Amino acid sequence: MSAVSExxxxxxxxxxxxxxxxxYGEALEADGRSVVAARAGGELKDLAAPVAEGDVIEPVPADSPDGRAIIRHSTAHVMxxxxxxxxxEARLGIGPPVENGFYYDFDVKNPFTPDDLKRIExxxxxxxxxGQLFSRRPVSDDEAAGELAAEPYKLELIGLKGGAADEESVEVGGAELTIYDNLDPKTGELCWKDLCRGPHVPTTRSIPAFKLMRTGGAYWRGSEKNPQLQRIYGTAWESREKQDEYLHLLVEAEKRDHRKLGAELDLFSFPDELGSGLPVFHPKGGVIRRVMEDYSRKRHEEAGYSFVNTPHxxxxxxxxxxxxxxxxxxGMFPAMELEGAEYYLKPMNCPMHNLIFRSRGRSYRELPLRLFEFGTVYRYEKSGVIHGLTRVRGMTQDDAHIYCTHEQMRDELKSLLRFVLDLLRDYGLDDFYLELSTKDPxxxxxxxxxxxxATETLREVAESENLELVLDxxxxxFYGxxxxxxARDAIGRTWQMSTIQLDFNLPELFELEYQAADGTRQRPVKIHRALFGSxxxxxxxxVEHYAGAFPPWLAPVQVVGIPIAEAHVSYLQDVAKKARERGIRIEVDASDDRMQKKIRNAQKSKVPFMLLAGDEDIAGGAVxxxxxxxxxxxxxxVDEAIAEIVDAIERRLQV
RNA sequence: GCCGACGUAGCUCAAUCGGCAGAGCGACAGUCUUGUAAACUGUAGGUCAGGGGUUCGAUUCCCCUCGUCGGCUCCA
Known part of the structure; x- marks a missing residue:
């Protein structure tokens, strides 16, 4: 080696x-645990790779996003x-890092069982x-094809490399193919190898914490036309503590699962008789829904919306x-044949709103025309995707369509986004980011x-709200x-909420027009927006954000009155009467449970306020x-107590 | 739709290697009532998701359907 000496x-x-x-490892004095790789000139490198003349070198800490991805990717190899x-006989698919973990796909005769997972782990x-070493070795395409002759999926990836150089794949990518050999640290013997771009942690000992999570089918290269492989998901972290934190978050998320809370709190159910994805709301869920809708109506009314209704x-x-x-x-339910005509359940409200727009001639003086409806739609979602209330076949959208002139579009979009964000905040979500989807040329x-x-306006408004903007x-x-x-919820998960969408297509198809000030006929701009989504x-x-503990204004039962003993029931009923007169949803627990049990029941139902009354309270006209x-x-x-509750409801406070 | 797991009382879960199905909570009835998360006693409650098959006999084994869960694809 006559390498440059310096x-x-x-x-x-x-x-x-x-x-x-x-x-790089020597240059950075990296231990392979707190620093797992290097970055040189923006590229990630193995610690074992030699530095090059002129390199600007930075460490990649284990607890950085790149560091975690490397740990996870290496864990996928170990798996x-x-x-x-x-x-x-298992053939390899791909095994990339993903958010919070990694997966690897395998072609196996029999799907993995939970028992298999234990053995693998x-x-x-x-x-x-x-402590096997991850050892990088560049190979030519032919060499790779020869070494991986038994791995048909890997061969396919090698074949794809030329054509799809832009593909960001962890297997192939960059100028040359590389294979990572896993070597026995004592003997240097080859234990395993995989086609891989890298980089990797230096040795398997640099994987501080991991756990296999679940299995599932996954189509090869993501297409349902391809064969289905078996995927194993795992998680891996830079420390045991971080992993425990993550696992704890999952437990927390499970406790908040709206499907579970919906049953426990008696909010809604999915009767088998109705069919998959068709929820019914029970009285308690019905109250929440009604309050949500009422408030939304009120705000829309104030914002200049007109209310419409259309058939299903x-x-x-x-x-x-x-x-x-x-x-x-x-995505639509199949047609019903009636009197020689085909009828469809409506999957979207907008076409019907267009009919309202064009039911008579429209003047520019009427614009912006904002049509709003709680419109119930039915969509034929594939059986495998139905999921609680978040993916259903029958749902009600808080759907609005705004028809305006080109000149009005800018202001309309601005006020619309503000309206949407304000309203979401009122419902208790206040941590947002925006995603802007732009034209497919x-x-x-x-x-x-x-x-x-339109795109620029959306961008400006997003920026003026000081919100993080992710470009898509x-x-x-195609139409806008x-x-x-x-929105990020109380435990940091993000949910896609509202969308604001321009539609340049339907006004054409429906030949929507208005008469402008100069007497010409113009096509309106149509803005489609749903705030709740559904x-x-x-x-x-x-439900998940609040973990079922709704703020008083939304809580189905706002107050439960709990008598210390039976003798105090009638006093509490008087209190309840007063409270009801102020619009409070209050119940008195007059059952023959003991007081402690009543408290437990109320606590479990997540009622915001319990009002107890015994002799001492009654003596002072208090609770x-x-x-x-x-x-x-x-x-x-009593009056003060009621005032305090009313205040919390009116100000939509969480308590 | 595809791959896999699962479906026992209102809920959470046992049991039956093919031989009369069980508990806790809840519900109901009664007894008892005093200060911040479970009083006591009793009663009712099941076509073991539905349908078909194998068998002397099926909740148990096989097939189909429906539903749920975890993934994939999809989410206009």
């Missing part, structure tokens, strides 16, 4: 000179090795303990005009300049750009509060 590099912002053959040791722990079913003609029958038929309708202006280039539907509001879904999100957190406030005069 190399000039930049480390931590300072110029350094190191001997030729120095590795694949374990799988192939236990199931030698056990073997993985042995491999980790053994229509002749096919409407969806021929709108084009739904061309491009959305799979290959596929769009409508004039360029309107796309441009080319992600818009879209901005969607993503009431069902939003309801589900709120005693118990709050959800177990705190109490005793001897509060």
């Amino acid at each position: 190399l000039r590099i930049t480390l931590a912002g300072a110029a350094r000179v190191v001997a030729g053959g120095t590795t 694949a090795q374990a799988v192939q040791e236990i199931f030698p 056990k073997r993985m722990r042995e491999i980790v303990k053994q 079913i229509t002749k096919s003609k409407l969806y021929e005009i709108s084009g739904h029958l061309d491009w959305y038929k799979d 290959e596929k769009f309708v409508g004039p360029d300049e309107v796309w441009e202006e 280039p080319g992600g818009a539907a 750009p879209k901005i969607s509001v993503q 009431i069902e879904r939003f309801f589900g999100v709120l 005693s509060f118990r709050f959800r957190n177990g705190e109490q406030k005793n001897g509060v005069p």
Whole structure:
């Protein structure tokens, strides 16, 4: 090796000179645990790779996003090795890091059982303990094809490499193919190898914590036309503590599962008799829903919306005009044949709103015309995707369509986004980011300049709200750009909530027109927007956000009166009467349970306020509060107590 | 729709290697009532998701359907 004897590099912002053959790991004095890889000139490198002249080198900490991804990717390799040791006939698919973990796909005769997972995990722990080295080796395409002759899926990826160089794949990518050998640290013997771009942690010992999570089928390369492989998901972290935190979050999320809370709190159910994805709301869920809707109506009324109503079913003609029958038929329930006509359940409200717009001539003076409806729609969701209230077949959208002139579009979009964000905040969601889906240059309708202006306006408004803006280039539907509001809930999960979408297509198809000031006929701009998305879904999100402990204004039962003994029931009933007169939803627990049991029941039903009354309270014309957190406030005069509750309801406070 | 797991009382879960199905909570009835998360006693409650098959006999084994759960695809 007559390598250059000295190399000039930049480390931590300072110029350094190191001997030729120095590795990134040596240069960074990395231990392979807190620092798992290096970044040189923006590219991630193995610690064992030699530095190059002129490198600007930074460490990749284990607890950074890249660091975690590397740990997870390496863990995926360990898993694949374990799988192939236990199931030698298993063929490899791909095994990338993903959010919070990693997966690897395998072609196996029999799907993995939970027992298999245990065996695989056990073997993985042995491999980790053994400290196998991840050793990078560049290969030519032909060499790779030869070495991986038994791995048909890997061969397919090698074959794809040339054509799809832009594909960001962890297997192939960059200029050359590389294979990672896993070597026995003592003997240097080859234990396993995989086609992989890398980088990897230096040894399997650099995987501090991991756990296999679940299995499932997954189509090869994500297409349902391809064979289905068996995927194993796992998680891996830079420390045991971080992993425990993550697992704890999952437990917390499970406790908040709206499907579970919905049954426990008697909010809604999915009767088998109705069919999959068709919820019914019980009285308690019904109250929440009604309050949600009432408040939304009130706010829409204040914001200048007109309320409309449309039927649930229509002749096919409407969806021929709108084009739904061309491009959305799979998502619709099949037609009913009646009197020689075909009728469809409506999957969307907008076509019907268009009919309202064009029911008579429209003047520019009427614009913006904002039509709002709680419109119930039915969509044929495939059986495997139905999920609680978040993915259903029958749902009610808080759907609005705004018809305006080009000149009005800008202001309308601005006020609309503010309206949406304000309203979401009122429902208790206040941590947002926005996603802007822009034009797909290959596929769009409508004039360029309107796309441009609408997109720019959406961007401006997003920026003026000081919200994080994620771009989704080319992600818009063909008929218009879209901005969607993503909300983070109480435990940091994000949900797609509202969408605001321009539609340049339907006004054309329905030949919508208004008469402008100069007497010409113009096509209106149509803005489509749903704030909740669907009431069902939003309801589900709120259940999870609040973990079922709704703020008083939404709580189905706001107050439970609990007598210390039977003798105090009638006093509490008087209190309840007064409270009801102030609009409070209050119940008195007059059952023959003991007081402690009543408290337990009320606590479990997550009622915001308990009002207790015994001899002491009655003597002072008072009641005693118990709050959800177990705190109490005793001897509060009845009027004051009611005022406090009314205040919390009116101000929509959480308590 | 596809791959896999699952479906026992209102809920949470036992049991039956093919031989009369069980508990806790809840419900109901009665007894007892005094200060912040479970009083006591009793009663009712099941075509073991539905249908078909194998068998002397099926909740148990096989097939189909429905539903639920975890993934994939999809989410206009």
